[in-house]
Amino acid sequence: MKKSVIVFLMVLLLGACSSENEKVIFPTDNSTSLKPILQKQDSIHGYKGVMNEEDILVAIHINRFDRFNKTKIEKKITKQIEKQFPEKQVLVSGDKKIMWEVETIIEKKQKEEDLKKSIKKIKSLSKEET
Numbered sequence: 705m706k707k708s709v710i711v712f713l714m715v716l717l718l719g720a721c722s723s724e725n726e727k728v729i730f731p732t733d734n735s736t737s738l739k740p741i742l743q744k745q746d747s748i749h750g751y752k753g754v755m756n757e758e759d760i761l762v763a764i765h766i767n768r769f770d771r772f773n774k775t776k777i778e779k780k781i782t783k784q785i786e787k788q789f790p791e792k793q794v795l796v797s798g799d800k801k802i803m804w805e806v807e808t809i810i811e812k813k814q815k816e817e818d819l820k821k822s823i824k825k826i827k828s829l830s831k832e833e834t
Contacts (some may be wrong), residue, residue, distance in 0.1 A: 716811060718729070719794060726750055726751075726752060727742070727750055727751055727752075728751075728753070728810055729738070729751075729752075729754075729755065729762075729815070730752075730753065730754050730755070730809065730810045730813070731754040731755065735747065737788060737789075738753065738755070738760070738785065738788070738789075739783050740763075740786060741781070741785055742762065742781070743763075745764075745777075745781060747766060747767055747770040747773070748764045748765060748766055748767065748770075748777070748781075749765050749766075749767055750764070750765035751763065751764045751765065752803060752806045752807060752810060753806065754806055754809050754810070754819065754823060755792075756816065756819050756820060756823060758808075758820075759792060759793050759794075759795070759823050759827075759829075760785060760789060760792050760793070760794045760795070761795050761802075761806065761823055761826055762781070762795060762796045762797070763784070763788065763797055763798070763799070763802045763803040763805075763806045764777075764778075764781065764794070764797070764798050765779075765798070765803070765814045766798045771798075774798050777798070778797065778798060779797045780793050781796045782795075782796045795826075795827060795830060796815050797830055801829060802826060802830055805822070805825070805826045805829065809822050
């Protein structure tokens with residue numbers, strides 16, 4: 705009995721420590737038609753994105769077991785976003801370094817000129833291989 709209570713408390717404690725990933729698009733005024741596309745995806749559990757006049761950049765948190773299909777998921781989401789926004793260049797990535805760069809953009813709340821430079825930098829980062 706005592707062991708089962710301890711196991712139950714451990715599971716409860718570990719479950720409480722897991723955090724929900726953020727779902728943010730910056731700037732928020734342009735994100736109304738992009739959010740439904742990302743929220744329908746079962747294979748991701750969080751995303752952060754940046755939009756400007758020419759580009760859409762989305763970093764996604766892919767579920768643990770769906771990591772094996774990372775490129776398929778990225779392509780699927782990219783196609784859906786390109787269908788919604790045919791005039792913009794779209795980059796969807798499940799890479800952590802892209803996520804960190806997008807987070808810094810959102811934290812700094814950059815102006816339009818700095819945003820273009822940062823998006824260009826992130827695009828070059830996405831082409832790098834480790």
